[in-house]
Amino acid sequence: MNRITPDALYELLPAVHRLRDADEGEPLRQLISVLAREGAVVEENIEQLFDNLFIETCAPWAVPYIGGTIGYRTLYQVEGLPVGNRSEVAHLIGYRRRKGTAAVLEQLARDVTGWPARVVEYFERVATCQHMNHIRPDHHATPDLHDPLDFEALGGAFDYVTRSIDVRSIEQSDGRSSVGGRHNLPNVGLHLWRLLPFTHTNVPTTRIGPRRFLFDPLGAPRQLVNRPEAEESIRTLAQPVNVPGAVTRRALHADPALYYPRAFEIFVNNAAVPVEDIVACDLSNDGAVWNHSPHVDPLGPDVRVDPELGRIAFRNANPGDVRVTYRTAFPALIGGGEYNRAADLVNPPGLQMVEISDPTTDLDAELAQIQDGGVLVLTANEVFTAPTTLTVDSGAQVIVRAADGVRPILRATQPLLISGGADARVTLDGLTLDGVAPAAPSVSVDPDPAGEMLTGITLRHMTLIPGQGFTRTGAPVAPEAVSLAITATGVEVLIDRSVTGRIEMADTVNAEIRDSIVDAAAAESIDSAEVRAIWGLNSDDPAGALTIIASTVIGQVFARAFPLVSDSILFARSETDPPVRAMRRQEGCMRFSFVPRGSITPRRYRCQPQLAIDQAIEAREIEIGGPLSDAERDLIAGRIARWLVPVFTALSASAPAYAQLHLMRPREIARGASDESEMGVYHQLFQPQRETNLRLRLEEFLRFGLEAGLFFET
Structure with missing residues (x-):
């Protein structure tokens, strides 16, 4: 038309x-x-x-109506995720034609949850006595010990080693192999990958020596992961190339062409290194040097790669300008990254826009040109020298951001000092800030020389590395260092979908933290909760009013007031000071969050572990028909407080599963948010709802007599 x-x-x-x-x-x-x-x-x-007549092009409201014509039953809506009813309705007829097959269950898991999946029929991996008329030569009762590659996949989706029978119910697995059984004739396992692959395109490497380089421009060890390749048909099962699995040394050695350039690619002087020159190698530390480096064999491959540590070793010294494209994993789209941020990019009318791609550009000079209002856009995956001063005129707005699909890094040698006049606002968006001078904050918001105060500062999709940088082992360079210090008074702060270290602010500063991680970054990550995360500028002074929504704060918090804390995890412990403390307990509310025992806070509504303690005391009083003594109450409270705490897969900011709740976490935290999702920064993923939707669908498409269990690979 x-x-x-x-x-x-x-x-x-x-x-x-x-x-x-x-x-x-x-x-x-x-x-x-x-x-x-x-x-x-x-x-x-x-x-x-x-x-609207076609499922591929119809409006969202029409999807259930089209599904109704073929008997589709709707599931829980997962808001804000690229999964839902549309793909299910589109594939429903295909599902029913092949109902009960492993390929359909695998496709169903992907459509319902949005996670890559692999289905395993465990009857094929149970040691059995074979019928002499139907011998299966590939079905060995014991593994072949000659090939160590087979043993890297033990316990995973691609583990082909047979086992003796396990009669425990696979439905009780809850994502953990240690809880339910697997190897039994009626068992089907759905293995799911929850971590997202993050792409780093044509980025500079970190040079360690004449021959040694790191993939990560920030200098941290990185586990490389595969870029998932779409399956050609619903009839096939997923293979390692179809999932974002970790690339191991042995897997890369067995078939370099399978992962190069899918998982990573190396460029020397803008020319791609051919796959014939790539070989997998263990480049872990050997004293002050790396294993197998340098290598001087004139007939051997030119480049050795360790995909488990993200390291590169060249045969010849000083090969030239080395750049890489590689993929890592992370739980969610937060912090600086190349993911799509188009929905959040704002260009206020009337502001001039300056685009910069040259990493040698003087950003201080460029910012001085737009201090009366403007947008500075970094358009390249480069390491820029961080500016030292950002001054904004009264009533003006300055935005410094990364272009969509780009992850620029600002490398600092001294703090970024931000100041502005009345009604001035600053927005930092999509950037990664690395390094700063010792004993100084990464970003400092101060009054301007005339004594005027900035009105507001927004950090969106930002990474202020906890600890101000990474060592070669991935530990924080400066444990407990301050990432953001605000000495100006009356500033309104918004931290949205960001990762930041310790924060200090004046008691008149109001901050709102949404879908973010604030990590105090102790030297040992297991002790991160022992140090202060958000505090006043002096140890005896509180921060201002803190609103924390669906975020994870690792460390102690001392604030003037908490207007609202919701669906969050405040992970701290202290033997001397209260781990979380509010000066004004009459203001605000804490709801559906984890608040450590011993905290001094406003009133709490369904917060853990206090909710579980109250319920246990009430149940005990009903059981005995009377009130408990103080000693009995303390005994119950102490027993519950010891086990009802968040358990994380990793607390190091360089780890792929950073701040992700462990599979052994208490259910009260994993499903304790206001909408029965998990508490903390990954509340936005709605993982419990996705898991529930999949279990509901399995009841419809699983063949009679079979049992299914879910296992999380990441």
């Missing part, structure tokens, strides 16, 4: 009317323009009605 335009509609009028209209100043043309605009609305609506 041709789109209705004012000119096309006006040309349909007789020429005599158009001539007279021109003599009168074209009032008829203006009327036709109004009619054309309304006609275009009607035309678009008609086209949408036609699109």
